[in-house]
Amino acid sequence: MSRFTKIALIGLILFPFAFLLMLSVGRQWPYPAVFPEQWSLGNWQLVLVGSEGLGNSVLLSVLLSLSVATLSTGLSFWVSRHIAYHPKREAWLSLAYFPYVFAPVILAACLQFFFIVAGLYGTFGGVLLAQLFITFPYGVIFFSSFWNERLRSMEELVKTLGGSTLQAYAKVLVPVAKGALMTCFFQLFLISWFEYGLTNLIGVGKVPTLTLRVFQYVNEANIFLAALASCLLILPPVALLWLNRAVVFRERIAP
Secondary structure (H helix, E strand, O other), X not given: OOHHHHHHHHHHHHHHHHHHHHHHOEEOOOOOOOOOOEEOOHHHHOOOOOOOOHHHHHHHHHHHHHHHHHHHHHHHHHHHHHHHOOOOHHHHXXXXXXXXXXXXXXHHHHHHHHHHXXXXXXXXXXXXXXXXXXXXXXXXXXXXXXXXXXXXXXXXXXXHOOOOHHHHHHHHHHHHOHHHHHXXXXXXXXXXXXXXXXXXXXXXXXXXXXXXXXXXXXXXXXXXXXXXXXXXXXXXXXXXXXXXXXXXXXXXXXX
8 A cells, every 4th residue: 555545544534533623613614615714712611611511511421431331341241151151041142132122212212111200210320220221231242252161160260279259250250351341341431422312312401411412512503512522522432442452452462
């Protein structure tokens, strides 16, 4: 591949990000101007201050996605182990695919009544629980291919030497699964971070995550704030991509 082709491909990949960044610092873009007439960092100040509350949406989204990813990764890792060694493994594993039969919005509509009765409708805890319905099964499916007879033999060896189940997890299973756990955590974080349907219907607008803010500004035809929210929305995925490459990928190629 020639140098020119590489530069062209890099430019093509980076163009959407550069375009969003340009819009986020622009104001007043009348037709047929090629670029916005005014440039200002005033939009970015809304992240820290201002009535838009973008800063609160960022913190809310980070807290929600971290909570969902942590809970789903830990629970799915533990549950997937029991499913993997169960005599009816295939039957139990097939249930993990059931939530994906419906679109997230349809799934949320089916669960809506129960959340209202439980008093979780329009709350942070309700949105967190709703997202577990799609992230937890994903984690179970992800770890389904991780467990094997070698790991089972290692766990039994720990117990033979007098170790407990907790020690087997802490000293053997978790260290061995470190790369898989981090990869699963990253993927579940991104699922929660970009989730719209469940969050919108169960949260009824009272849990304004960053993803909801982007759609709100798009519906309002506010392209500058939509671009700003989009820039904030892609920062964690880029950071996680770099971290995954720097940590997980490096561990896999290490001798």
